[in-house]
Amino acid sequence: MIPIKSSNTKSSSIIAMGERLANAATKTGKEYLLLNRGVNSVVNIDINKVVKEIDFNSDAIQVYPGSKGKANLRNAINKEYFNDQANTKNILITGGGISGLDIAFQNINVDEILLPNFFWGTYVQILNLRNINFSSYKNYETLIEQGDKLKGKAIIICDPGNPLGEKHDDKELLKTISTLNKAGAIILFDSPYRRLFLDNTDTFYQQLLQFYNVVIIESFSKSIGLSGQRIGFIHCSDENFIKEATLRISYATNGINGFAQTLVSDLLFTELGKKAVSDFKLTTTTAIAKNIKYIKDHKLLANDFYDGSISQGIFAVVNKSTEELFTKRIGSVSLNYFTLVPNIEYDSFSRILLAIPHEKFVSFFRTLK
Ligand SMILES: Cc1ncc(COP(=O)(O)O)c(C=O)c1O
Numbered sequence: 001m002i003p004i005k006s007s008n009t010k011s012s013s014i015i016a017m018g019e020r021l022a023n024a025a026t027k028t029g030k031e032y033l034l035l036n037r038g039v040n041s042v043v044n045i046d047i048n049k050v051v052k053e054i055d056f057n058s059d060a061i062q063v064y065p066g067s068k069g070k071a072n073l074r075n076a077i078n079k080e081y082f083n084d085q086a087n088t089k090n091i092l093i094t095g096g097g098i099s100g101l102d103i104a105f106q107n108i109n110v111d112e113i114l115l116p117n118f119f120w121g122t123y124v125q126i127l128n129l130r131n132i133n134f135s136s137y138k139n140y141e142t143l144i145e146q147g148d149k150l151k152g153k154a155i156i157i158c159d160p161g162n163p164l165g166e167k168h169d170d171k172e173l174l175k176t177i178s179t180l181n182k183a184g185a186i187i188l189f190d191s192p193y194r195r196l197f198l199d200n201t202d203t204f205y206q207q208l209l210q211f212y213n214v215v216i217i218e219s220f221s222k223s224i225g226l227s228g229q230r231i232g233f234i235h236c237s238d239e240n241f242i243k244e245a246t247l248r249i250s251y252a253t254n255g256i257n258g259f260a261q262t263l264v265s266d267l268l269f270t271e272l273g274k275k276a277v278s279d280f281k282l283t284t285t286t287a288i289a290k291n292i293k294y295i296k297d298h299k300l301l302a303n304d305f306y307d308g309s310i311s312q313g314i315f316a317v318v319n320k321s322t323e324e325l326f327t328k329r330i331g332s333v334s335l336n337y338f339t340l341v342p343n344i345e346y347d348s349f350s351r352i353l354l355a356i357p358h359e360k361f362v363s364f365f366r367t368l369k
Contacts, residue, residue: 008128012121013337014038017322021331033364035352036331038162038222040196040314042287042355045225045280050266050273054259065258067250069093069233073265077233080268081195081205081218086235090242092249093256096230097192097219102126103252104215104234107245108186114143114155118305118317118338120162136340139308140168140176151184160193163338163351164305165313170204172308181211189216192232193313195223197285199278205235212238220264222314224277225284229260288314290358294365302335302349314355320368322350328367 017036025032034041054061060070068074074091078084094100105113105126112133115123119136127134137143143155157177160167177187189208195218198204208214219232236242249255267273292311295301300318301311317335318325325332332350336342354361 008131009125012125014121014333017331017333020326024326024329030329032329032331033356033360034331035325035356036333037353038314039227039353040222040225040284040355041353042284042357043280045267046276047263047267050263050270050276053270053272054262054266056259060262061258063258065093065255065261067092067246067255069256070258070261070265072269073261074233076265076268080200082209082235083200083203083206085206086209087237090235090237090239092234092242092245093261094217094232094234094249095253095256096221096227096232097190097217098122098126099230099253100217100219100232100234101188101190102130103245103248104188104217105130105132106248107241108154108215110154110186111152112154113188114150114153115340116156116158116161118161118164118335119156120158121337123156124340134340140172143176144179146183147179148183150180154186154188155180156188156190159191160197160313161315162193162313163315163333163335164309164317165193165311165315165354166306166309167312168309174204174207177208177211177214181213185213187211187214189214192217192219192222196281196314197312199281209237215241223281224264224267225280226260226264229257229263231256231260231264284355287356287358287361288354291354291356291361292316294358294362295354298365298368300365300368305349314353315351316354317349317351319349321348324368325350325352328364330364 014036021032069092073093074088077091078086078088112135115134115136117136117138159173180187216235221227267277295316295318302317302319305317322332322334332352335346335349
């Protein structure tokens with residue numbers, strides 16, 4: 001027997017539901033909707049034309065990419081996300097958001113990490129893996145009230161959120177971040193759904209550059225539909241954070257896949273790439289908007305959870321249980337999976353993915369009473 005150190009984690013309910021749906025589909029020969037997962041499924045991004053322009057017999061693809069990531073991609077990110085106002089040295093390429101979060105969690109020396117009231121369950125699994133204390137906060141108001149008491153803690157902000165898909169006003173976010181930054185708390189801004197809805201005219205990330213306690217963790221999985229490429233980035237204005245995070249990335253990975261980096265920099269930089277990205281975003285967000293309208297019109301949206309925010313993201317929480325949705329061949333995940341304080345009441349609410357074609361969405365939901 002190989003002696004094992006426990007990872008202190010468990011596999012997610014999202015995956016368990018995926019297996020249940022796959023089994024049911026095989027058994028019945030009928031289609032089940034995979035609304036349990038966080039994969040934009042309206043269309044795939046069409047990268048075929050962009051890929052034809054890539055020289056695969058090149059060092060860019062075949063040789064170690066460097067620990068910080070390729071200069072081309074980091075420059076493209078600086079332009080796309082920060083209007084060229086960031087220092088490219090402060091941008092590190094990561095193996096997707098999950099790896100960026102893991103690196104950030106390991107890199108900061110804090111007493112605990114505060115999660116949103118309803119949060120992506122994986123945060124807890126990574127924190128358990130790294131033996132880091134955590135708790136949750138109710139809303140931004142309560143964070144602001146706590147002020148200096150938050151020194152020595154890190155706070156995760158995710159907007160639009162997962163599981164609710166709630167979007168707060170950017171002014172409210174900035175006010176909260178500014179207050180926390182001043183109080184000496186660390187802000188982990190993990191909002192991989194934001195840029196699906198916005199392009200480079202969004203100035204929010206530029207405004208975050210002034211805050212030395214902010215770590216931006218970004219991903220190309222959701223905003224441009226490349227979850228299979230496992231790529232994202234971290235930005236932090238604090239040099240020391242970047243220095244140590246670079247070493248951690250270096251010894252954990254030896255750098256991030258060269259093809260994925262070349263592909264994303266071409267998608268952000270070239271005319272063909274920009275067109276592929278904007279087509280993907282437009283088709284995806286149009287379907288999401290129609291699906292949100294449908295669940296609102298049919299009184300399925302769990303309105304009570306959207307106090308002070310609007311439903312905008314790729315997910316929403318509906319007032320139907322996972323079992324009820326399952327009988328209509330719709331996959332979902334109970335709201336209880338997304339909180340530290342499970343509550344029997346939450347079992348009558350489920351998170352669903354909205355990013356699927358509208359006609360298909362309606363064809364399944366129309367059978368719900
Ligand atoms: C809130 C949030 N952050 C980060 C991620 C990480 O995504 P990835 O590792 O694919 O970049 C996800 C994925 O579902 C997420 O929901």
